[in-house]
Amino acid sequence: MNSELANTDSIAINSKAIISLIQSDPLSTIADLISPLSDQYGFKQDASPVEFFSHASKHQRGICVCSSEIFTTIEEFDTFLRRITDFNKSLHLIMTFNHHHGIYLKLFLDANFTHFLIEPFSDQALLDLIHDLLALGDQEPMFQSLDKDGNVLNVNSTWLKAMGYEEDEVLGNFFGDFMLPESRACVLDNFPKLKNYGQISNVIFKLKRKDGVAFEAALNGTALYDKQGNFIRTQCELRSIDYFRETKAHIQALLRKETTLRNMMNCMVNVQQALHQQPTYDKFRRHALEIISRNKAVAVVLMITINTNSGEIELDQSPHPCIDFNALRRVNKDNRSIPGLLPTANHTIEFVDDISKLEIDTGTLTLLQHEHVKSFISIPIASNKNSKSYSSLNLFLSTDEALSKEEMRAYSDLAETFRHAKLYFGLQEKTKHLLDNLKQQSITDPLTGLYNRRYIEEQINAEISRCKRYAQQFSLIMFDIDHFKGINDTLGHQTGDKVLKNISELVLGRIRTTDKLARIGGEEFLLLCPHAELNQAKGIATELCTCIASTTIIDAPLPVTCSFGVIEWQSEESIEEIFKRVDENMYKAKEGGRNRVVG
Known part of the structure; x- marks a missing residue:
């Protein structure tokens, strides 16, 4: 120990x-x-x-x-x-x-x-x-917190040690009592600014120790507010001027590092939010590159993707008024205009502190230098298993200072977000495709691809509601393949299935785009005709009846015909009632000799 x-x-x-x-x-x-x-x-x-x-x-x-x-x-x-x-x-x-x-x-x-x-x-x-x-x-800096009147709420041990006081001698007392008289006016002038604007920086004044010795200090303060925006207290750090004189370069480096990391983390948060806001990976990628380029240290961002099979290289960059890498590549007709490291399976993070060290053509280098690009970092975007491409995130920076390990880690985390995004959107796309397939399966007949009975009933109920609301009409056409049982018994069910498919395709090719066709039973079909009165629907049914009877159906030795029943929805009629009426009309067509329309 x-x-x-x-x-x-x-x-x-x-x-x-x-x-x-x-x-x-x-x-x-x-x-x-x-x-x-x-x-x-x-x-x-x-x-x-x-x-x-x-x-x-x-x-x-x-x-x-x-x-x-x-x-x-x-x-x-x-x-x-x-x-x-x-x-x-x-x-x-x-x-x-x-x-x-x-x-x-x-x-x-x-x-x-x-x-x-x-x-x-x-x-x-x-x-x-x-x-x-x-x-x-x-x-460690001196810390203090003041209430709205400037009375001391908290101080840390460094403050007590530097000033020579015990804690109970300080808390509750007015902060101005610990300053030289000539410094009070300066601090009192800045205190309202701190309360009203939330921040003051580098306020220089003289503190007086308990033993009477004075020393010069610099104060940086922020204000805290409640949820209603009312001022609660201050939070202030104080440093002696001697400390600043001795460690100015070190502090400036720390502040730059802190600012860079803070900007990087804000950038990371914004990129992660974009991940949940954008609908596709391509839109996320473009938006994310734009977000990264808003960082003051970043001049332009370039993502390079190489297809491992074809060797094709794809460039995607953040918006820039003067730099267009795709245009440079087209003009020079080679890859030397790509000022990045082409991604490979063994690609590791690379930092180049001088942009002139990159192996690129003179014109591109001159353009980058003209746009104040000084250094460059290339970060591999880890490939997913069985990936057919490699990608890298390339940032052109306006600073030539060496990056700290924290900054390198922050940039690596940023690149890792793109890999997660690709996985996320890939999974999202597969899930959507699966759900679309499941939905399609739930509303369609697997043999003919037409809508099924459950779906057409939902559509009829919706049509009833619409017609009630807007005082409009719709009609239904129900038809049945004549002697279909005989086709199955004599020619087999495989031929019967072909007849069902042929009839479905034939009818689909001759109805309006607004009509909906469903297979509701073995050889029974139902056609919903929105905005159609009885005579118009009968005309549609008659045309279909004639067309089917005159068309040669594959593998059927005799002409195939259908019997049609047609009705127009009557006000206040329920779905059960209209199904009963249209079914009755269809059977009247059968009883009347088949291959006809009744309505």
């Missing part, structure tokens, strides 16, 4: 929520982190977020590592973030998110938290992030 480990520190951990309050030397594994602390420093097994606050209240500083998966609702997660914000200790929050919790990540970023990991991540990635926070040590 490290002898320098302060006894005010401890650790609480859960399988899904690792909550740590630690101050020690770098540790090699999570097991090394937990085991030595378990007995001597109050290791708390199975700690929930609620238990954590009770446990953590006994300690002055720490790190909370928590997975978004332990929260069942967005409201519960929001409450947790607010409690972390209100906690009057020096506390860092690390959140881990899976790909389904984009809205949680957005809330996290909106609450001004910056330390997070996207699952899956390695133990080492978590340890590296913890080590980075531990390395802050005494460089």
Whole structure:
């Protein structure tokens, strides 16, 4: 055990929520982190977020590592973030998110938290992030929270140590009492801006320690509001000017990194939302490339896909007023105009810090440089099993700074979203195709492909409702193949099936596009004729009767004929009543000698 480990520190951990309050030397594994602390420093097994606050209240500083998966609702997660914000200790929050919790990540970023990991991540990635926070040590900023009148609500241990006060000497007092008189006017001028506009940055003023020593500090603050938009309190970080002078370059690098990662995560959230908003993969891909290109660090985005069978290369890029890679490729008639790494099975992520190092034609290079492209990153999009193509996501960046491992991971996660999207839309398309087939099977007759009885009855009921509403008419035609039993008995059922199919095709080719034809029994058919009165329907039936009788039906030695019954729907008549009437008319046609129309 490290002898320098302060006894005010401890650790609480859960399988899904690792909550740590630690101050020690770098540790090699999570097991090394937990085991030595378990007995001597109050290791708390199975700690929930609620238990954590009770446990953590006994300690002055720490790190909370928590997975978004332990929260069942967005409201519960929001409450947790607010409690972390209100906690009057020096506390860092690390959140881990899976790909389904984009809205949680957005809330996290909106609450001004910056330390997070996207699952899956390695133990080492978590340890590296913890080590980075531990390395802050005494460089941790002073923190304070003020109410609407400027009275102190919370301060952290760094604030107390820097100012030389005990906590009970500070809380409830007016913040202006801890400044030199000449600085109060500056801060008091900025406090209303903070309340009204939500943020102030780099306000320079002089603080006065308890021993009377003054030092210059810079304040950055944000305001918190309730759901009605009413101001609640401030959240402010203070740093001595000496600290800024000594670490200016380091802070600028951290701020750039934070801004880049924040933009990348916002981009990731927007891309994931597009995944659920766009109807097809092609539309998602185009929209996602446009979203990525909105990132200030990205000049243009190019997706390259190569077909492994034909070798054909497809380019898809984000909109750009001056750069059109497809046009460049057509002009030069070769692939040297493609300023990317052609994807292969062994493609790995590549970062090029100088765009001139790419093997591309001079014209394309000049164009990219003119559009302030300085560096380039190519990320493979993992292929699905049995895939016939490879793809890569290529981003042309306006910065030549080396990317951190966190930035590289963020870009890789972004590319992985495209693979998930392809799977998602592929599955969606297969599901839709399956449902369409099932629906089609449920409403059609498998032999003839005509509508079945259940579907035509639904359509007749809908037509009755429509005609009642708009005072319109419709007619029904029922017909039956004459002597069909004899065809089956003498020629066989296979020939009978051919006759049914032939009759179906013949009638379908001669009815109106608005009419609906169904097979409702063995050799019985029903034709629904919307907007048709009796005489018009009888005309349709007569034409069909004549056509069938004069057509040679395949494999039938004698002419095949049909008997037709026709009716016009009468106001207030039910579906049972109209079925009975049209059936009676059809049997009258049979009794009258067949091959005729009765209506």
